[in-house]
Amino acid sequence: MSKNLKLIFLGAPGAGKGTQADVISEKYGIPTISTGAMIREAIKNQTEMGLAAKAYSDRGDLVPDEVVINIIKERLAQDDCKNGFILDGFPRTVPQAEALDKMGVEISLVLSLEVEDSKIVERMSGRRVCPKCSASYHTAYLPSADGVHCDKCGEELIIRRDDAPEVVVSRLFVYHEQTEPLKEFYGKKGILKLVMGQEEVADTTALTIAAIEESLAE
Numbered sequence: 001m002s003k004n005l006k007l008i009f010l011g012a013p014g015a016g017k018g019t020q021a022d023v024i025s026e027k028y029g030i031p032t033i034s035t036g037a038m039i040r041e042a043i044k045n046q047t048e049m050g051l052a053a054k055a056y057s058d059r060g061d062l063v064p065d066e067v068v069i070n071i072i073k074e075r076l077a078q079d080d081c082k083n084g085f086i087l088d089g090f091p092r093t094v095p096q097a098e099a100l101d102k103m104g105v106e107i108s109l110v111l112s113l114e115v116e117d118s119k120i121v122e123r124m125s126g127r128r129v130c131p132k133c134s135a136s137y138h139t140a141y142l143p144s145a146d147g148v149h150c151d152k153c154g155e156e157l158i159i160r161r162d163d164a165p166e167v168v169v170s171r172l173f174v175y176h177e178q179t180e181p182l183k184e185f186y187g188k189k190g191i192l193k194l195v196m197g198q199e200e201v202a203d204t205t206a207l208t209i210a211a212i213e214e215s216l217a218e
C-alpha cells in the first residue's frame with residue numbers, strides 16, 4: 001500500500017496500458033480507472049451517455065472532452081481514490097489534462113508505454129476481451145486457458161468492435177494527433193517517464209515498477 005500514488009498511463013491503444021495497470025493496481029493497492037471501460041459499460045447498459053458515446057467509440061474517435069471530464073470528476077470523488085489511483089486512458093487530450101489540473105489533482109507520475117505502430121496493429125488483431133468483467137487477453141501473448149472463455153468469470157471472449165483493423169488505424173492516428181502532445185505537457189512538468197514496451201508482459205511490468213520506485217525514491 002503506497003500513499004497517494006496518483007499515476008497516469010499514457011500510450012497508444014493496444015500498448016498494454018490496461019494489462020500493466022492491473023498488475024500495478026494489485027501491487028500498490030490502488031484502483032485502476034479506465035474511462036474506456038466505463039464508456040463500454042455505459043454503451044452496454046444503453047445509458048444516455050452510452051448512447052451519445054457509441055458512435056464516436058465505434059469509429060475510433062474520442063468521445064467529447066466534457067463528457068469524459070464529467071465521468072472522471074465523479075469517479076475521482078469516490079472513497080477508494082483517496083489513497084491514489086491509476087488513470088488508464090485519461091487524459092487523452094490537452095484540454096482533459098488541463099481539466100485534471102483545475103480539479104486540483106496532483107499527479108505523481110506519468111508513464112508513457114512506448115510501442116511501435118506496426119507492433120500495435122499486430123497486437124490488436126489478437127486482442128480478445130471479456131464482455132462481462134472486461135478482462136483482456138491475446139491469442140498469442142496472453143491467451144485464456146481454453147482460448148475461448150474468460151479465466152476469471154467463464155464468459156465467452158469477444159473481439160472489441162473498435163479493434164477491427166480499419167478502426168485501429170484510425171485510433172492510432174487519433175493517438176498521435178491528440179494524445180501524444182501530452183508527453184510534452186507532462187514532460188514540461190517534470191513528471192513524465194517513458195517505459196519501453198517489451199515482448200514479454202512481465203518484462204514491461206518490471207520496467208514499469210522500476211520507474212514507479214525510482215519516482216517514489218526521488
Ligand code: AMP
Nearest residue numbers: 013035036057061062063068089090092
Ligand atoms: P480505450 O479502451 O481506453 O481504448 O477506450 C475506448 C474508446 O473509449 C476510445 O476509442 C474512445 O472512443 C473512448 N475513450 C476512452 N477514454 C477516453 C478519453 N479520455 N477521451 C475521449 N474518449 C475516450
